[in-house]
Amino acid sequence: MNNLSLDSRNWDAFFIEDVAEIISGRDIYEKERLDGLVPYITATANNNGIGYFVANNNETLESDCLSVNRNGSVGYCFYHPYKALYGNDTRKLRPKKNNRYISLFISMCITKQREKYGYGYKMGTGRLKRQRILLPVDTNNNPDWAFMEAYMKQKEQQILKPTIEKLCKRLIINEILGG
Numbered sequence: 001m002n003n004l005s006l007d008s009r010n011w012d013a014f015f016i017e018d019v020a021e022i023i024s025g026r027d028i029y030e031k032e033r034l035d036g037l038v039p040y041i042t043a044t045a046n047n048n049g050i051g052y053f054v055a056n057n058n059e060t061l062e063s064d065c066l067s068v069n070r071n072g073s074v075g076y077c078f079y080h081p082y083k084a085l086y087g088n089d090t091r092k093l094r095p096k097k098n099n100r101y102i103s104l105f106i107s108m109c110i111t112k113q114r115e116k117y118g119y120g121y122k123m124g125t126g127r128l129k130r131q132r133i134l135l136p137v138d139t140n141n142n143p144d145w146a147f148m149e150a151y152m153k154q155k156e157q158q159i160l161k162p163t164i165e166k167l168c169k170r171l172i173i174n175e176i177l178g179g
Contacts, residue, residue: 042087064100066107075115
């Protein structure tokens with residue numbers, strides 16, 4: 001699968017609850033927060049959803065999940081490959097086909113729909129379960145997980161390749177110049 005294109009695929013709508021388990025977050029109020037190293041995911045559109053770094057612990061601690069803001073910056077979705085805690089203004093999603101690339105693809109599909117939500121029309125758990133997202137499908141009209149993974153790997157390489165080439169050139173120049 002080289003030079004993959006989104007236009008080359010057939011797409012279908014799927015309920016989010018059909019592609020991911022949806023779990024409520026749990027607030028850690030300011031007076032309870034202990035400074036630490038664990039990311040605490042809140043309803044911000046910045047910093048991959050990380051609002052604070054805490055030393056607290058609760059049942060929401062998990063890695064390789066998505067977060068969706070249901071309040072604040074409603075509709076933003078982020079992938080968290082690291083262990084994190086999730087606040088109640090977010091929902092934690094465990095993709096049913098869970099790997100880094102598929103999670104990033106699903107995150108992108110959810111975030112693309114954020115425009116329809118706002119302070120007066122929040123993305124509560126009920127709405128999130130029934131929210132449809134468009135995904136590429138295979139010949140059996142099931143989500144095409146292999147395509148999603150390959151597409152995101154291709155995107156990653158397109159971004160990394162120029163950066164790696166630039167870094168290598170700098171290293172070579174530094175080596176030649178003795179710096």
